[in-house]
Structure formats: C-alpha cells, structure tokens
Amino acid sequence: MSTGTLLAIIIPVVVVAALAAVAASTLTRRRRLRARFGPEYDRTVEGADSRLDAERELRARERRHDALEIKPLPPASRDRYAREWSGVQEEFVDRPEDAVHDADRLVTSLMRERGYPTEGFEQQTKDLSVQHGATLEHYRAAHEVEALSTHSRATTEQLRGAMVHYRTLFEELLSDGGGRAQPSRS
DSSP states (O other): OOHHHHHHHHHHHHHHHHHHHHHHHHHHHHHHHHHHHTHHHHHHHHHSSSHHHHHHHHHHHHHHHHHSOOOOOOHHHHHHHHHHHHHHHHHHHHOHHHHHHHHHHHHHHHHHHHTOOOSOHHHHHHHHHHHHTTTHHHHHHHHHHHHHHHTTOOOHHHHHHHHHHHHHHHHHHHTTTTSOOOOOOO
C-alpha cells in the first residue's frame, strides 16, 4: 500500500476518533452539570444565548462557589436558627407580611453564617444554585411574594405559600443539605 493511500485512510479515522472524543467529553460534562444543578441547568440554558454560554456560566458558578468557605453550622447555631424559625412561623398568624419579611431576613442570615455572600438576590441564587439547585425555585417564588408584600400586593394565600417556600430552603441550609459542606479553612 502506498503512503498516500495509508494517509487517506488514517487521517479520516483520526479525525472521526477526535470528533467522537470531543462529543463524548461534551456529553459527559453536560450530564455532570445537569446532575449537579438540577432544574437550574435547564433554567440557565433557557435564559442564555446558547447551551455553550449557559454551561460556561454554570462552570463559572462552580469556580466561584469552590472559592467560598461554606461551612456547616455548629449545633448551638442550628438550635438558635430552629427556634427563630418557630418564632417566625408563630408570627405569621397575626402578622403574615411581617413574618414573610422576617423569614427572608432569617434565610439571608443563615446563608451568611454558612459562608454564602449575601450581596444581592441574583448573586445569592447563583451561589446557592451549585449545591441547592433543586430547592432554588422555592427561594425565587418566596422572594417574589416577599417583594409583592413590600407593596402590600400579596394575598394571605401567597404569603402562606412564601412561608412554605422559605421553609424548604431554610431546612436544607440548616441541615447542610444539598451537597457537601466544606470544612472551614481558618
């Protein structure tokens, strides 16, 4: 067989093998991101110009999250937050709007103590999405009602729903759920 014939066979085989490797790598990366972010993966893809841009955004969230010092709560703090949450729930009976605002503040305080930055709602959701993607829609729904209640536009049923949504994320953050908690690096 001549060199030209061998090259005509080998080059296409190498190109096909390289394309197959790239496709396999892309599918593996996509599956890993989808598994890690849950529904947040699809939400990010829908909001991006392309799937590639969305996946870049999700990997950037992972890098930012990995740089944070997320830590579990000591038992005393966990007990204190549980008591505070009970108080917020009791407050709902007489002052539902105030209770929703207090639930929002309590969740933000819990996030801060765990090591999450709390500089704004959009950044909070991005940071939470890495370990808490499955419960993130609860946080968004609760926050939306909380914003409505600031202008006295939320119904009592919406406020009740917000409390349920806040509780879902609160309990997950309180129990270190949603993924691994990193030990403090101090």
